[in-house]
Amino acid sequence: MKATTTFLLAIGFLLSFSLFAQPETIDLSTRGPQVGETLPEFSLPDQNGDLWTQESILGENGTMLVFLRSADW
Amino acid sequence: MELQRDVEALREAGINLVTISYDSQEAIKRFSDAFGISFTMLSDEGSIVIERFNLLNPVPQWGMEFGVDDPEMAETFRTYVSVTRPNELFVGISFPGTFILDTSGIVQERHFEDFYIERNTIASVLLRRGEDLDPIEAMQVTTPQFNLTTYTSNTALAFGNRFALMFDIEPLEDMHVYAPGADDYQVVSLNLDPNPYIQEMAMDYQEAVDYYFEPFDETIPVYLQPFSLIQELVFDGDPSTQQALRGQESITLTGSLEYQACSSTFCYPPASIPLFWTMELRDLVFRRPMTEEQ
Numbered sequence: 098m099k100a101t102t103t104f105l106l107a108i109g110f111l112l113s114f115s116l117f118a119q120p121e122t123i124d125l126s127t128r129g130p131q132v133g134e135t136l137p138e139f140s141l142p143d144q145n146g147d148l149w150t151q152e153s154i155l156g157e158n159g160t161m162l163v164f165l166r167s168a169d170w
Numbered sequence: 171m172e173l174q175r176d177v178e179a180l181r182e183a184g185i186n187l188v189t190i191s192y193d194s195q196e197a198i199k200r201f202s203d204a205f206g207i208s209f210t211m212l213s214d215e216g217s218i219v220i221e222r223f224n225l226l227n228p229v230p231q232w233g234m235e236f237g238v239d240d241p242e243m244a245e246t247f248r249t250y251v252s253v254t255r256p257n258e259l260f261v262g263i264s265f266p267g268t269f270i271l272d273t274s275g276i277v278q279e280r281h282f283e284d285f286y287i288e289r290n291t292i293a294s295v296l297l298r299r300g301e302d303l304d305p306i307e308a309m310q311v312t313t314p315q316f317n318l319t320t321y322t323s324n325t326a327l328a329f330g331n332r333f334a335l336m337f338d339i340e341p342l343e344d345m346h347v348y349a350p351g352a353d354d355y356q357v358v359s360l361n362l363d364p365n366p367y368i369q370e371m372a373m374d375y376q377e378a379v380d381y382y383f384e385p386f387d388e389t390i391p392v393y394l395q396p397f398s399l400i401q402e403l404v405f406d407g408d409p410s411t412q413q414a415l416r417g418q419e420s421i422t423l424t425g426s427l428e429y430q431a432c433s434s435t436f437c438y439p440p441a442s443i444p445l446f447w448t449m450e451l452r453d454l455v456f457r458r459p460m461t462e463e464q
Contacts, residue, residue, distance in 0.1 A: 123250060125282040129225050129267055132277050136269075139219040141212040142195050144202040149188070149212055151275060156186030159278070160271040163173065164225055164264040165191040168201040168211060 129164075136162075177209050186210070192217045192262040217262040225267060227251065230260035311443055315345045315431035318443065326450035327421065330407025335360065335447060337399040337427065346392035347431045349378030355390070356430035356440035360401050363424045367411050371402040385435065415451065422448040 130136055136151040143149055154160055173187060180187050187209040191198070195213040202211055220226050229247055233256030238244040251260050270279040308321035316339050323334040339358070341347055348355040362370055376398055378391040405421075415421070423446065430440045 123229070123246070125265060125267070127224075128265055128282070129223050129280060130269065130277045132280060134277050135275050136271070136277070137219075137222045139214075139222065141190065141214055141219060143210045143212055144195070144198045144207070146195065149210060154186055154188045154210065155271065155273060155275055156184055157273070158184030159273055160186045160188060160275075161180060162269040162271060163187070163189045164220070164223070164267045164269075165189050166227075166263045166266055168189070168191050168193050168198055 173209065174205060174207055188212060190214050190219065190264070192220060192264065214264075217264070220262070220264040223264075225264040227263050227265050230256065230263060234258065234261065309445060309447075311445075313431075313441070313443065314342075315433075315438060316341045316347060318427065320427070320445055320447070322447045322449055324449060326452045327405050328452050329405060329412050329415075331405045333403055333405065333449075335401040335403065335423070337401070338396065339393070339399070340396040341394060341431065344433045345431050346381055346394050346433075347397075347429055349391040349393050350375055351378070351391040356428055358393070358399065358427065358429040360399070361426045361428050361442070362401070362403075365421075365423060367406045367415065367421070368423065369404040369406065371404065374400040374402065383432070383434075385437070418451055420448050420450050422446055 138151055140148050140150050154162065173189065177187055188211075189209070190212045192214055193201070194215045198211045198213050201207065214220050217226055227250060229250040232243065233247045233251060236243055238247045238256060247256065250265070251263070265282065268279075268281040269277050270281075272278050308319050311318040311320075318340075319338040321336050323336065324331065327333060337360070339347060348357050350357050360373060362368070376393070378393055378397075379395075380389050381392040381394065382389050403423075425445055427443045427445060428440065429443075431438055
């Protein structure tokens with residue numbers, strides 16, 4: 098019984114490893130906050146070294162938050 | 171930079187523009203100084219926040235681990251990262267997405283691009299929100315049934331831009347224009363002439379009203395009041411397109427607005443209005459700002 102359990106755990110481990118190791122299909126609709134949700138908390142520096150949070154970025158009539166791949170290339 | 175060019179339109183609309191990328195604060199400072207950036211650029215070096223948002227792009231890592239010899243992997247890499255070879259430099263990038271937040275920070279809209287080089291232009295996003303923009307040259311047409319004003323979201327296009335053709339239609343008194351669902355009539359629609367560099371998205375129709383048309387004793391979806399149609403398009407960002415259009419200063423799209431309109435007593439036959447839109451072409455900024463050592 099113990100040997101069988103160990104064997105099944107080993108198979109499970111190998112299976113999970115192979116699942117995580119292989120590229121999955123990209124589904125952008127599930128990525129990032131959805132409509133109606135709020136943003137996760139953050140605190141990040143801007144180009145001048147000032148810190149901004151999910152609350153301090155909010156503008157008078159709203160905010161456009163753009164995720165860039167990179168500003169540097 | 172694309173965003174900097176339109177930042178004033180956002181500012182006047184009371185909307186803050188903020189970017190997040192995996193660049194170091196020094197790199198963002200360098201970029202900001204080099205291109206005169208006046209909006210807030212946030213540095214998420216290490217991609218911790220990008221990961222917290224579930225926006226970390228895993229494809230660069232896959233490219234490093236598995237290579238791009240497999241055609242499927244090569245296509246995925248080309249779509250989500252770059253047309254170049256895998257490079258450690260790409261690891262940590264986010265998927266390029268835009269979130270529109272209300273004043274409480276609740277997400278109102280999300281826009282993602284299907285190809286890494288596609289970018290929703292600010293003008294296109296603002297138009298969808300119904301915000302006023304600086305006057306853009308528009309074409310105006312008067313028919314016996316309505317007045318049409320059509321214009322583009324952008325006066326200039328860069329490769330990979332997502333943009334929109336706008337149609338503001340004002341039915342004349344007692345007139346109605348047939349909307350989607352009016353199957354026995356010519357529903358108002360755009361017939362864009364094929365262009366190898368332009369990809370057409372689905373037409374964004376405003377909600378119609380049910381109208382009782384007494385002569386035929388039927389109820390059909392129509393537009394009775396002024397309404398707008400938005401046709402989103404993507405200008406191809408593939409290097410082969412950039413090569414093919416090198417040196418060209420503008421691009422002109424042609425097509426026609428197909429429609430049928432009736433009054434409460436008389437039904438006009440289907441009709442077509444030929445239209446065209448011209449936009450300047452411009453380059454995207456992809457180059458790395460020069461450092462002092464360079």
